Amino acid sequence: MNTSIIRYILGHILKMEAVFMLLPCIVSIIYKEPKEGLTFLAVLIVCGLVGIFASIKKPASSTFYLKEGCVATALSWILLSIFGALPFVLTGEIPSFTDALFETVSGFTTTGATILESPESLSYCSLFWRSFTHWIGGMGVLVFLLAVVPLSGASNFNLMKAESPGPSVGKLVPKVQYTARFLYLIYVFLTVIEFIFLAAGNMSVFDALTTSFGTAGTGGFGVRNDSIMSYSPYIQWVVTVFMVLFGINFNAYYFLLIKQFKKAFKIEEVKYYIIIIGASILIITASTFTTISSLSSTFRHASFQVASIITTTGFSTADFNTWPQTAKCVLVLLMFIGACAGSTGGGIKVSRLVVLAKTVVKELNSFIHPKSIKKINVNGKPVEHEVVRAVNVYFITFMIIFSFSVLLISFEGKDSVTNFTAVAATINNIGPGLELVGPMGNFSCFNIFSKYVLIFDMLAGRLELFPLLIMFHPAIWKDVVRKKIKR
Amino acid sequence: MKSIFPKVNSGLNIVIVGGGKIGVALIEQLTAEGHDITIIDNNPSRIQTITNMYDIMGIVGNGASYGIQMEAGIESADLIIAVTGSDELNLLCCTVASQVGNCASIARVRTPDYSKEAGYLIKKLGLAMIINPELEAAKEVARIISLPTALDVTTFTHGQADLVKVKVTSSSPLDNMMVTDIAQNISNDFLIGAVERDNEIFIPSGNFTIKANDKISIVAARKDIHNTLKKLGFKMTTVKNCIIIGGGKVAYYLASQLLSAGVEVKIIEQSKKRCEQLSILLPKAVIINGDGTDAGLLDEEDLQGVDSFVPLTGIDEENIMLTLHAKHVSNAKVITKVNRLGFKDVINTLDLGSVVYPRFITAEAIIAYVRALNNSMNSNVETLYHMFNGRAEAIEFYIKEKSAVTDIPLMNLKLKDNLLICLINRNGRVFIPGGNDSFKEGDFVMLVTTHKGFGDIRDILKK
Numbered sequence: 004m005n006t007s008i009i010r011y012i013l014g015h016i017l018k019m020e021a022v023f024m025l026l027p028c029i030v031s032i033i034y035k036e037p038k039e040g041l042t043f044l045a046v047l048i049v050c051g052l053v054g055i056f057a058s059i060k061k062p063a064s065s066t067f068y069l070k071e072g073c074v075a076t077a078l079s080w081i082l083l084s085i086f087g088a089l090p091f092v093l094t095g096e097i098p099s100f101t102d103a104l105f106e107t108v109s110g111f112t113t114t115g116a117t118i119l120e121s122p123e124s125l126s127y128c129s130l131f132w133r134s135f136t137h138w139i140g141g142m143g144v145l146v147f148l149l150a151v152v153p154l155s156g157a158s159n160f161n162l163m164k165a166e167s168p169g170p171s172v173g174k175l176v177p178k179v180q181y182t183a184r185f186l187y188l189i190y191v192f193l194t195v196i197e198f199i200f201l202a203a204g205n206m207s208v209f210d211a212l213t214t215s216f217g218t219a220g221t222g223g224f225g226v227r228n229d230s231i232m233s234y235s236p237y238i239q240w241v242v243t244v245f246m247v248l249f250g251i252n253f254n255a256y257y258f259l260l261i262k263q264f265k266k267a268f269k270i271e272e273v274k275y276y277i278i279i280i281g282a283s284i285l286i287i288t289a290s291t292f293t294t295i296s297s298l299s300s301t302f303r304h305a306s307f308q309v310a311s312i313i314t315t316t317g318f319s320t321a322d323f324n325t326w327p328q329t330a331k332c333v334l335v336l337l338m339f340i341g342a343c344a345g346s347t348g349g350g351i352k353v354s355r356l357v358v359l360a361k362t363v364v365k366e367l368n369s370f371i372h373p374k375s376i377k378k379i380n381v382n383g384k385p386v387e388h389e390v391v392r393a394v395n396v397y398f399i400t401f402m403i404i405f406s407f408s409v410l411l412i413s414f415e416g417k418d419s420v421t422n423f424t425a426v427a428a429t430i431n432n433i434g435p436g437l438e439l440v441g442p443m444g445n446f447s448c449f450n451i452f453s454k455y456v457l458i459f460d461m462l463a464g465r466l467e468l469f470p471l472l473i474m475f476h477p478a479i480w481k482d483v484v485r486k487k488i489k490r
Numbered sequence: 491m492k493s494i495f496p497k498v499n500s501g502l503n504i505v506i507v508g509g510g511k512i513g514v515a516l517i518e519q520l521t522a523e524g525h526d527i528t529i530i531d532n533n534p535s536r537i538q539t540i541t542n543m544y545d546i547m548g549i550v551g552n553g554a555s556y557g558i559q560m561e562a563g564i565e566s567a568d569l570i571i572a573v574t575g576s577d578e579l580n581l582l583c584c585t586v587a588s589q590v591g592n593c594a595s596i597a598r599v600r601t602p603d604y605s606k607e608a609g610y611l612i613k614k615l616g617l618a619m620i621i622n623p624e625l626e627a628a629k630e631v632a633r634i635i636s637l638p639t640a641l642d643v644t645t646f647t648h649g650q651a652d653l654v655k656v657k658v659t660s661s662s663p664l665d666n667m668m669v670t671d672i673a674q675n676i677s678n679d680f681l682i683g684a685v686e687r688d689n690e691i692f693i694p695s696g697n698f699t700i701k702a703n704d705k706i707s708i709v710a711a712r713k714d715i716h717n718t719l720k721k722l723g724f725k726m727t728t729v730k731n732c733i734i735i736g737g738g739k740v741a742y743y744l745a746s747q748l749l750s751a752g753v754e755v756k757i758i759e760q761s762k763k764r765c766e767q768l769s770i771l772l773p774k775a776v777i778i779n780g781d782g783t784d785a786g787l788l789d790e791e792d793l794q795g796v797d798s799f800v801p802l803t804g805i806d807e808e809n810i811m812l813t814l815h816a817k818h819v820s821n822a823k824v825i826t827k828v829n830r831l832g833f834k835d836v837i838n839t840l841d842l843g844s845v846v847y848p849r850f851i852t853a854e855a856i857i858a859y860v861r862a863l864n865n866s867m868n869s870n871v872e873t874l875y876h877m878f879n880g881r882a883e884a885i886e887f888y889i890k891e892k893s894a895v896t897d898i899p900l901m902n903l904k905l906k907d908n909l910l911i912c913l914i915n916r917n918g919r920v921f922i923p924g925g926n927d928s929f930k931e932g933d934f935v936m937l938v939t940t941h942k943g944f945g946d947i948r949d950i951l952k953k
């Protein structure tokens with residue numbers, strides 16, 4: 004394994020994190036928070052120096068294969084989170100390192116699960132950093148790296164593959180670098196539009212910025228204790244619409260950008276995504292409608308919660324923990340469905356479920372015509388056997404990790420709805436679950452061991468399981484150890 | 491969409507149809523030159539492998555279909571290169587593309603039936619170029635056979651100048667001689683463009699000393715090359731007969747060229763049916779039906795006494811084995827054809843003598859065309875040749891109009907290091923320029939450099 008290229012990439016990632024940390028420093032100047040600002044500055048310098056030191060020597064060979072891509076991705080997310088957690092610990096705002104790490108991982112993986120009782124007690128720059136991690140993690144750090152640093156060598160597509168969500172990662176244009184730039188261009192553009200809409204609704208600039216970051220990355224950290232509940236209905240609608248937009252496959256936006264409207268509206272996954280959202284909103288509106296509240300507000304809350312859960316954002320405008328069972332059940336199911344592949348959202352992804360559902364139909368047909376041969380079609384194209392296999396394996400692995408995690412955190416003795424939804428909310432990168440971890444609760448009630456289990460789930464969910472799991476494969480470690488001994 | 495990244499995105503949009511060995515060779519070379527490439531092939535696993543190896547976009551489907559070409563973005567493409575296994579499909583790809591977009595098109599056409607009509611096809615179908623790797627390989631082999639002391643022969647400026655690679659022997663007067671002394675002691679009709687010593691490439695300056703076992707590339711006018719080599723102490727024999735193993739397309743093209751030059755040709759081919767075809771196509775050649783890898787048969791056909799031996803089977807390993815065998819038992823000039831590019835370095839260490847890579851030759855022709863297309867400002871890349879396994883390039887420019895490099899004495903130009911202006915062809919007169927000469931409009935200029943990617947004559951200047 005080419006360990007020096009991994010070191011080189013990690014160095015670049017840390018340098019980038021140092022640059023990102025400049026923003027909270029600026030925020031601290033605006034809001035006059037010298038102590039927090041200096042802490043960020045100190046971490047920034049350390050992070051930058053380590054990064055420069057690690058990337059000072061160019062690796063002899065710049066080729067890397069899928070395994071290097073996976074290892075580099077997993078390690079960079081872990082490193083990013085550790086450095087990103089330091090300011091919280093050093094300012095004393097989140098004194099426990101585990102809690103700070105949980106919060107940062109939750110930020111970068113765009114989960115939005117918090118251990119804070121009241122986010123409002125944090126300083127402005129910490130709140131900003133917390134929301135900004137969503138924005139960085141949404142599209143991916145390595146994709147950003149590919150967009151700005153011309154890494155020579157042809158195989159850097161392996162990096163993008165390891166980080167981008169979805170069963171089959173395609174390129175928009177022939178070069179990885181330009182593909183990454185297009186993705187970020189669309190991402191920045193949509194974020195700016197949302198910010199403008201929010202600011203137009205009399206939201207303060209700080210709140211509009213952090214909310215935009217939270218929506219864009221489909222993260223879900225709110226800056227207020229009650230998430231989005233206390234904002235005006237206009238703001239809630241804007242956030243709803245943009246959550247849905249960020250959950251759509253970015254290929255669709257690219258097709259719009261190059262004016263191929265037909266192609267954009269023909270993507271099958273997006274069609275199903277919209278249908279699922281529509282149906283869920285109807286069911287929840289019907290089940291939560293009471294004579295006390297108006298139909299419009301019921302509809303608004305239903306739409307907001309559906310959009311928030313299916314895109315795995317995790318904002319809330321209502322305490323859905325108190326909703327009727329039907330509504331809660333629909334929301335829990337939506338948690339697993341997740342957004343479209345190639346979006347910033349998490350979950351199993353609509354496209355995988357489409358393939359799985361079509362496989363089931365195909366298998367059923369083979370009972371009636373045992374010798375029939377039929378390929379599954381998506382977007383009018385046959386799906387290769389390899390892709391179907393990968394989807395099946397993904398689903399099984401997902402279920403195994405899910406059940407193990409539920410088992411591990413059940414040792415604490417909490418009720419099973421809490422355990423079940425806590426794991427579902429973290430592995431699908433949503434944020435709030437039900438009962439103790441519901442929209443009005445938080446994750447601080449878990450013990451350290453359970454928190455690490457959930458941290459693992461968040462990372463596994465964001466990186467689509469395998470890049471993280473491969474770190475546990477003995478071959479990866481044997482390689483590193485053998486090299487060390489040789490030296 | 492280029493407008494979003496105007497400065498960085500300077501490469502061309504190129505669509506390649508067919509991901510076979512030649513397609514991959516092209517991808518390797520063209521990505522290295524920074525172009526945006528989309529590959530179309532109907533084999534999904536092949537697309538998978540290629541897109542994993544190179545930074546390009548892959549599309550699965552039939553490259554001649556309108557829908558697939560649209561998906562590959564033919565509308566905004568600058569060039570389509572069709573290199574599938576089928577000539578007809580390649581021509582259809584280019585025809586469809588020329589109707590949809592306004593891109594230039596290059597097709598691989600290799601069956602002798604069509605390649606005779608290449609000129610007609612280019613004109614009628616509006617192609618930019620037809621490539622025929624087999625024919626090009628045969629031409630290269632024929633050139634080397636005509637100059638058997640050379641390891642490698644390339645022609646420049648429409649055949650008026652040659653670039654010849656030779657190995658310096660210890661008996662040569664060049665051994666231990668400084669480059670500046672060569673002109674007075676031997677001759678000033680030629681120039682040493684590049685030297686390979688112990689796997690390193692030098693562009694020699696005046697105080698460079700040539701040693702025995704160096705591989706040197708000599709540039710000279712065609713009419714002077716025989717005399718030059720003679721003066722350098724090389725034996726100048728002419729080849730009178732040749733044994734070719736394998737009766738494929740290259741063998742056919744080579745045999746017909748050798749026969750017309752008056753060389754006796756013997757082809758050993760395994761398939762009886764192909765032998766019969768060849769005997770009709772090449773009535774003057776001796777066609778032998780048998781296994782060319784059988785040492786007994788080779789002995790019977792007098793391998794020991796033959797002047798030249800060219801193994802052209804489809805299998806690289808067999809060709810290399812046959813070469814080693816021939817070098818062992820006879821003094822024949824042996825030329826080896828190697829298809830796969832992946833093992834160039836190790837083959838270089840085997841000391842096989844002359845090695846020909848058909849895929850490389852084709853890729854060079856296309857890259858020369860692409861560079862000209864990308865950069866046709868005031869000069870044109872006419873010929874591009876990769877020397878020493880691609881570690882140095884010999885490039886010929888046509889100077890169309892005045893620019894920063896014309897009409898200035900060469901000694902006053904600030905040239906890059908590791909670059910040598912080898913010769914100028916002015917109105918058909920080939921000469922080696924001195925410091926007082928200058929480039930004029932209409933000149934063909936040939937130079938050797940270890941820099942990569944020259945697309946314009948002004949690239950020779952220091953930045």
